[in-house]
Amino acid sequence: QVQLVQSGAEVKKPGSSVKVSCKASGGTFSSYAISWVRQAPGQGLEWMGRIIPILGIANYAQKFQGRVTITADKSTSTAYMELSSLRSEDTAVYYCARDATTVVYDAFDIWGQGTMVTVSS
Amino acid sequence: EIVLTQSPGTLSLSPGERATLSCRASQSVSSSYLAWYQQKPGQAPRLLIYGASSRATGIPDRFSGSGSGTDFTLTISRLEPEDFAVYYCQQYGSSLSITFGQGTRLEIK
Numbered sequence: 001q002v003q004l005v006q007s008g009a010e011v012k013k014p015g016s017s018v019k020v021s022c023k024a025s026g027g028t029f030s031s032y033a034i035s036w037v038r039q040a041p042g043q044g045l046e047w048m049g050r051i052i053p054i055l056g057i058a059n060y061a062q063k064f065q066g067r068v069t070i071t072a073d074k075s076t077s078t079a080y081m082e083l084s085s086l087r088s089e090d091t092a093v094y095y096c097a098r099d100a101t102t103v104v105y106d107a108f109d110i111w112g113q114g115t116m117v118t119v120s121s
Numbered sequence: 122e123i124v125l126t127q128s129p130g131t132l133s134l135s136p137g138e139r140a141t142l143s144c145r146a147s148q149s150v151s152s153s154y155l156a157w158y159q160q161k162p163g164q165a166p167r168l169l170i171y172g173a174s175s176r177a178t179g180i181p182d183r184f185s186g187s188g189s190g191t192d193f194t195l196t197i198s199r200l201e202p203e204d205f206a207v208y209y210c211q212q213y214g215s216s217l218s219i220t221f222g223q224g225t226r227l228e229i230k
Contacts, residue, residue: 044224106213
């Protein structure tokens, strides 16, 4: 059974960057899209972008264009999300999530455990 | 971008009752690419329904989804104590913009 294991909690200063990792184990990695979704404290879910590792192509929600970079390393079955120019509003739990199948679009059936990113001076 | 509006914001019911959650889209969701997730405090979301009406693996049959176009519904036929959580709908018909509803909190009355 595929599992997604994310890196640990981070505390960052405003204006800095954070890079969160998401390692897949127990199954195929490259053919499935990996998305990043964040959740501010007490708030709902917000999709940030996705990548299909075998293609190396990422696309991003308009809100995060220019500030987020999603990459994938097929050799280690790991996806990364880097968010720059951090501000207090970026304080949230960041999740990676995998598409259920390799079709063009699908729901997210496997989720990482979440990574808390706190932005504070 | 497709905006999803969920109603009600909070639903107060008792175990054994039927729950009906609504998700309305600002424009038609292509090919019923509509999913429902359940989230409990401190946990990642769990996929319940995809393709508007197909249950994900391991999801009990008391959960059902219906709808098409712009109006979708999640029904829980008889609430169990473990069903009290927050529920989100999601449209995934375009990787240009995947969006979630704001959530419905299902609480014990």
